[in-house]
Amino acid sequence: MSNETLYLVSFILVTAVATFLTRLMPFAFLGKHSNHPLAQHLGRYLPAGIMAVLVAIFLPRAAHWQTPVFGLDALLPAALVIVLHLWRRNALLSMLAGTICYMAIQQGVINLV
């Protein structure tokens, strides 16, 4: 095995182990306490909170905040997803429409200004 191949193989191994370890930790240390009220409390509210975090962090990153767009290039497609999903509650439809809208704006097919 060449040095470069050895590095790549160990790299993949190290990355895989580190990723698995972080996912394993709560099960290894807290497995017996899954009935605890605190675990129930976190289990009930964490998922919604984490989803909101992912949106709050990634949506602004996908937008251009300079004049004259002011983030509308990502906020408009996001609003489309929200409205469509509240109206039809069809995950595929909401995502597809939002993504096509965003791509059209980013590629200049739709001009906001």
Place this chain on the structure above:
Amino acid sequence: MSEKNGLIALKVSLPVFFGYLPLGASFGVLFSTQLDYAWWIAPLMAVTIFAGSGQLLAVSLLVSFTGLTQVFIAMLLLNARHVFYGLSLLEAFKDAGWRKFYLIFGLTDETYSLLTSRARSEDKGREQQIDFLITLFNHAYWILGCGIGAWLGKNLTFDATGIEFALIALFIVLCIEQYKVLQSSFPIWVGAAAGLLSLLFFPESQQLLIAMLLICAVLFWQYPANKHRYKRRLIKESADEQ
């Protein structure tokens, strides 16, 4: 029965197919345009690592021949949010036997979202089989996406600018689904505030982790006021069983 489980898992996981294909493909394209390795190393990483942001970071670490200790620490920190994911699934994965190993391995952002948002019946064994299939399908979509992207990156070019929005759209949809399940928007406002705060005041690499720590802090803080509800529910459940 098992065929029906497969159909349920396929339907639940389909949105992730449309999220993972472009996201996996963007990792694949990045991998094969930045590095000189064979294109099939990208899907191989999808098989063994199965982490979106982790694999994207891996490309830049590979480019600069980073030392393995540093790689290990960087991956632990980047994936630290997964520690919180398990918390809400402790009960669901309990006594899952051999499946539990794979369920934990495959607990990505998207798998986590699907498993915590979907409706569950009383039949725990069956629900764990469905959880397992959803994880397996997601893993397969991810491998496929990474493979296609890496192959395309080596062989042709097309304008896919903006396709990564599919993942943000997925998170928005899952947010709304969580709201419908909980009938409460409180955790969504906490999450949005935590996300925006860390976005404004912390470097990009730490934003996710800090926002998640903030949510946990808020949930711990308002736990004493809600404690009685869970205890009462537990007592009621055990009374029902008798």
